Amino acid sequence: MAMETKTVEELATGEAYKYGFVTDIEMERAPKGLSEDTVRFISAKKEEPDWLLEWRLRAFRMWKTMAEPTWAKVTYPPIDYQDAYYFAAPKTKEGPKSLDEVDPELLATYEKLGIPLQEQEMLAGVAVDAVFDSVSVATTYKKKLEEMGIVFCAMSEAVQKYPDLVRQYLGSVVPYSDNFFATLNSAVFSDGTFVFVPKGVRCPMELSTYFRINAAQTGQFERTLIVAEAGSYVSYLEGCTAPMRDENQLHAAVVELVTLDDAEIKYSTVQNWYPGDAEGKGGIYNFVTKRGACRGRNSKILWTQVETGSAITWKYPSCILQGEGSVGEFYSVAITNNRQQADTGTKMIHIGKGTSSRIIAKGISAGRADSTYRGLVRIQPKAEGARNYTQCDSLLIGDQCGAHTVPYIESRNPTANVEHEATTSKISEDQLFYCLQRGLSEEEAVSLIVNGFCREVLQTLPMEFAVEAQKLVGISLEGSVG
Amino acid sequence: MALLEIQDLHVEVAGKEILRGISLDVEAGKVHAIMGPNGSGKSTLSHVLAGRSGYDVTGGSVRYDGSDLLQMNADERARKGVFLAFQYPVEIPGVTTTTFLRQALNAGRRERGEPELDAMEFVKVIRRKTKELGITDDLLKRPVNVGFSGGEKKRNEILQMAILEPRLAVLDETDSGLDIDALKVVSDGINAQRSDDRGVLLITHYQRLLDYVVPDRVHVLAQGCIVKSGGKELALELEKSGYAEFLDAAAA
Ligand SMILES: Nc1ncnc2c1ncn2[C@@H]1O[C@H](COP(=O)(O)OP(=O)(O)O)[C@@H](O)[C@H]1O
Ligand SMILES: [Mg+2]
Numbered sequence: 001m002a003m004e005t006k007t008v009e010e011l012a013t014g015e016a017y018k019y020g021f022v023t024d025i026e027m028e029r030a031p032k033g034l035s036e037d038t039v040r041f042i043s044a045k046k047e048e049p050d051w052l053l054e055w056r057l058r059a060f061r062m063w064k065t066m067a068e069p070t071w072a073k074v075t076y077p078p079i080d081y082q083d084a085y086y087f088a089a090p091k092t093k094e095g096p097k098s099l100d101e102v103d104p105e106l107l108a109t110y111e112k113l114g115i116p117l118q119e120q121e122m123l124a125g126v127a128v129d130a131v132f133d134s135v136s137v138a139t140t141y142k143k144k145l146e147e148m149g150i151v152f153c154a155m156s157e158a159v160q161k162y163p164d165l166v167r168q169y170l171g172s173v174v175p176y177s178d179n180f181f182a183t184l185n186s187a188v189f190s191d192g193t194f195v196f197v198p199k200g201v202r203c204p205m206e207l208s209t210y211f212r213i214n215a216a217q218t219g220q221f222e223r224t225l226i227v228a229e230a231g232s233y234v235s236y237l238e239g240c241t242a243p244m245r246d247e248n249q250l251h252a253a254v255v256e257l258v259t260l261d262d263a264e265i266k267y268s269t270v271q272n273w274y275p276g277d278a279e280g281k282g283g284i285y286n287f288v289t290k291r292g293a294c295r296g297r298n299s300k301i302l303w304t305q306v307e308t309g310s311a312i313t314w315k316y317p318s319c320i321l322q323g324e325g326s327v328g329e330f331y332s333v334a335i336t337n338n339r340q341q342a343d344t345g346t347k348m349i350h351i352g353k354g355t356s357s358r359i360i361a362k363g364i365s366a367g368r369a370d371s372t373y374r375g376l377v378r379i380q381p382k383a384e385g386a387r388n389y390t391q392c393d394s395l396l397i398g399d400q401c402g403a404h405t406v407p408y409i410e411s412r413n414p415t416a417n418v419e420h421e422a423t424t425s426k427i428s429e430d431q432l433f434y435c436l437q438r439g440l441s442e443e444e445a446v447s448l449i450v451n452g453f454c455r456e457v458l459q460t461l462p463m464e465f466a467v468e469a470q471k472l473v474g475i476s477l478e479g480s481v482g
Numbered sequence: 483m484a485l486l487e488i489q490d491l492h493v494e495v496a497g498k499e500i501l502r503g504i505s506l507d508v509e510a511g512k513v514h515a516i517m518g519p520n521g522s523g524k525s526t527l528s529h530v531l532a533g534r535s536g537y538d539v540t541g542g543s544v545r546y547d548g549s550d551l552l553q554m555n556a557d558e559r560a561r562k563g564v565f566l567a568f569q570y571p572v573e574i575p576g577v578t579t580t581t582f583l584r585q586a587l588n589a590g591r592r593e594r595g596e597p598e599l600d601a602m603e604f605v606k607v608i609r610r611k612t613k614e615l616g617i618t619d620d621l622l623k624r625p626v627n628v629g630f631s632g633g634e635k636k637r638n639e640i641l642q643m644a645i646l647e648p649r650l651a652v653l654d655e656t657d658s659g660l661d662i663d664a665l666k667v668v669s670d671g672i673n674a675q676r677s678d679d680r681g682v683l684l685i686t687h688y689q690r691l692l693d694y695v696v697p698d699r700v701h702v703l704a705q706g707c708i709v710k711s712g713g714k715e716l717a718l719e720l721e722k723s724g725y726a727e728f729l730d731a732a733a734a
């Protein structure tokens with residue numbers, strides 16, 4: 001019985017965004033604005049090797065020649081990239097060695113967010129790497145993982161400890177020249193997570209990163225790299241929150257995944273960045289590039305995303321299916337309420353023989369929000385017998401919101417089989433009344449119906465997070481009926 | 483004071499008067515049957531009692547357990563013990579019947595100040611109820627009403643009633659579309675739930691159900707009016723003569 005829709009206390013109290021608090025902590029920042037000096041500042045702060053600084057600088061120089069993409073169905077005022085900070089970190093002399101050295105204020109913040117790190121060190125199940133603004137503050141469970149040869153640490157730490165691995169894979173899936181936001185990230189990324197699972201090892205616990213934007217006027221540019229060697233398996237989850245602020249904040253992350261022969265990575269996201277207020281003031285611009293390369297035979301990458309927050313979401317977690325028989329899956333729930341906008345989907349690039357992919361996308365729009373599914377399925381000439389199944393379902397709540405489906409299908413191999421199904425529906429008055437008649441409040445009813453609509457996606461989440469995600473579904477639709 | 487007191491109730495839908503002055507008392511412990519031809523306003527009455535939007539009450543009153551029922555929202559009525567078994571139960575894809583019912587039961591428990599039941603405790607309630615009713619619990623694992631046969635949907639409504647233990651149950655054509663075996667299961671389920679503190683309003687088009695669930699009173703509804711009330715024999719009378727004479731009476 002994985003799927004239980006809990007009665008949500010938050011609903012009763014009408015608390016719309018409960019992660020909107022600010023932690024008062026002394027911060028160290030790079031000077032405002034973006035220049036080669038900023039890039040050098042960040043790199044120096046991290047004591048990076050020359051090759052990485054060079055890489056960043058190449059990215060920065062390239063970025064200056066690039067234009068922001070405009071093809072997504074989202075609108076926002078121009079972003080002044082000079083009017084922001086690109087590095088902010090809680091002030092400490094050195095990076096924390098263990099939990100004891102982490103600022104108690106920070107630990108308290110994470111506790112408020114529902115991730116007590118200390119407890120998690122003891123409770124079996126989840127290992128958490130927590131990124132606060134730009135630096136990774138604590139990684140739990142490290143020891144146990146190390147014994148198995150699994151690396152799970154902050155990117156900045158990985159650069160120091162495992163430079164060869166990082167150098168081999170960083171930018172190998174999302175090159176620094178990839179797109180405007182990814183290129184910006186390559187120049188100024190501040191931290192993130194690195195995971196390496198060696199040959200034949202099954203990671204025995206969920207690995208999890210918790211991202212939080214705390215500082216004002218600060219962009220967050222984390223970079224995640226996960227490498228699963230032959231025959232290995234890892235499940236990874238990221239969660240995100242940010243304080244409520246009137247200005248918009250930029251989040252431009254890059255995630256790269258690599259699977260070798262028979263390896264599998266399951267990557268789940270529960271994104272609950274601050275969405276802005278009901279009138280569309282404030283909120284996070286979530287412009288993210290996520291891509292996985294199934295390099296090995298029969299390898300597999302599975303993306304699950306539950307996107308409930310952010311003022312604007314622009315992301316397309318993708319799979320490059322190179323290895324023969326490799327598999328890519330994408331399960332998505334995107335909820336937009338009030339003035340939120342989401343343009344999200346996936347790309348499945350079939351290169352190898354017998355590759356297959358599956359896309360299940362559920363879009364929910366309420367209020368005056370706009371939600372677009374944009375997906376590409378490309379079958380390359382050599383992808384003999386490739387298969388794709390895509391299903392896009394949109395659910396509308398009220399009559400002022402919009403839902404759009406933009407599938408691109410490019411098949412260059414006649415033996416390929418591509419199927420696409422799409423539906424659009426409304427929460428029916430009959431369904432609502434049926435729930436009310438059984439005693440559910442209107443908000444509980446909407447939450448239940450929407451959770452049912454998303455079930456196929458939510459049940460791909462690890463159990464602990466599925467419950468959390470279900471609550472979020474309800475909370476993010478508050479005030480959408482009646 | 484009766485559990486449910488309907489007085490001179492007038493209801494319009496989209497500007498058209500559908501219920502034209504209905505008066506009816508349902509006492510706790512009693513089963514009242516309402517019989518009437520299609521379009522006579524049976525479902526309208528059940529929806530108005532349950533608080534569905536889209537119906538304009540233009541006159542009269544409804545009191546439930548001493549309070550003004552019409553002042554309450556649909557969900558509040560449900561939590562206070564008003565249950566409607568739907569003529570056309572609604573599908574909720576992706577939501578298992580167990581989840582749905584547990585949430586419904588807990589909503590009522592919260593209202594009454596009782597502690598909520600967790601998944602394990604709820605399973606026990608289900609076991610007990612299915613045993614009492616002689617109904618299997620196979621439907622509970624499936625999404626609410628999705629892909630259920632007509633008979634399964636009606637059976638599920640009765641099971642929901644058993645778990646929610648309402649004080650007033652309005653059963654809207656729970657017998658329609660059932661074959662004789664299914665009818666038997668459903669009526670046994672209803673009979674098992676007759677009790678001294680529960681009132682039942684049994685709405686039906688056919689006399690057949692009343693062979694199995696024997697009512698205390700029978701009312702004939704025609705064109706939005708109760709044209710005749712009587713004991714259980716009235717149902718048999720109707721069976722022989724049909725609704726025609728009542729339609730004439732209502733039109734007069
Ligand atoms: N939403 C509606 N709009 C207009 N007329 C309606 C609506 N619902 C019911 N009616 C009319 O009200 C009358 C009674 O319907 P109903 O209560 O469903 O009858 P019954 O359940 O006895 O068959 C019918 O004439 C029907 O057409
Ligand atoms: Mg009817």
